[in-house]
Amino acid sequence: MDPLRIVFLDRDTLPETVEFPAPRVAHELIPYARTAPDQVAERIQQADIVITNKVVITAAMLQQATRLKMIALAATGTDNIDLDACNRRKIIVSNVRDYAIHTVPEHTFALMLALRRNLLAYRQSVVDGRWQASGQFCYFDFPVRDLSGATLGIIGRGALGEAVAEIARAFGMRVQFAARRDASTTTEDYTSFSNVLRTSDVISLHCPLNAQTRGMIGADEFSLMERKPLLINTARGGLVDEHALEHALQTGQISGAGFDVATQEPPAADHPLVKLLRYPNFILTPHVAWASEEAIRAMAQQVRDNIEAFCRDAPRNVVAGFHG
DSSP, rough: OOOEEEEOOOOOGOTSOOOOOOOOEEEEEESOOOGGGEEEEEEETSSSSSEEESOBOOOHHHTTTTTEEEEEEESSSTTTBBHHHHHTTTTTTEESSSSSTHHHHHHHHHHHHHHHHHHHHHHHHHHHTHHHOOOOOOOOOOOOHHHHHHEEEEESSSSSHHHHHHHHTTTOOOOOOOOOOSSSSSSSTTOHHHHHHHHHHHHHOOOSSSSSTTOEEEEEHHTTTOOOOEEEEOOTTOOOOOOOOOOHHHHTTSEEEEOOOOOSSSSOOOOOHHGGSTTTTTEEOOOOOTTHHHHHHHHHHHHHHHHHHHHOOOSSEEEOOOOO
């Protein structure tokens, strides 16, 4: 049997310090630092297995990839892959799961704490000489609020949402999980979507991006936020209408926002989130919530494990494709 041809389309989405563990099967690994959209079809044409983190693979790109048997995602999200096309072609798609169980919740709380206590604004004021000018041991230019006693609304109750809830309870926060936006009834474990928006002091997003969740927080939703909460998004760009976010922040519908994701990555200079950086109550980080060294190593290991499982005819973490 000829060695499997494995193509990694975006190796540079992993740091150089993390070595990608080679699958323990006969193979040839061809890593590309990056792959532009017009390069995808050619690069996957002769591949048996494709590894990708964020490169988009469409049905048209798959047409000439007659050897392709598996797409191994180096991520949990699947919105960059045409899953319907993979189902039709019987191409197994496997993702990685729960590798970011510590890093994303920790980043979520880093954003939450920085905003709730106005750390960026106070740091900048010290840089600008305000402390010396104040003439006393402290000053109160920006509000400081505790997390203890605050209500946290979590949208998305997967492993990450549950991990965030566990940390929140340790801070003394009251936690409520939002039911689906279109749910007609709720159970005692969930609060209606609209009530979460109305009653939360902090709202944190931990759900996938799909047809049901795209634009789930827009102008109408911001208008419901009676407690002027913080909005934290370490999940996916596109969950929030970014123009509506800009308006909500500028008009005080929310007290601040911390985002690690954007609809366009990297965002252009005139992107709404970039324009909001002039406000001290907005923090934008470059999609690194997932990127602790420990998490990246666990993710790379899981990609290898998924490939090896597929080669044993026992694919795991399957999100598309048929087997048997």
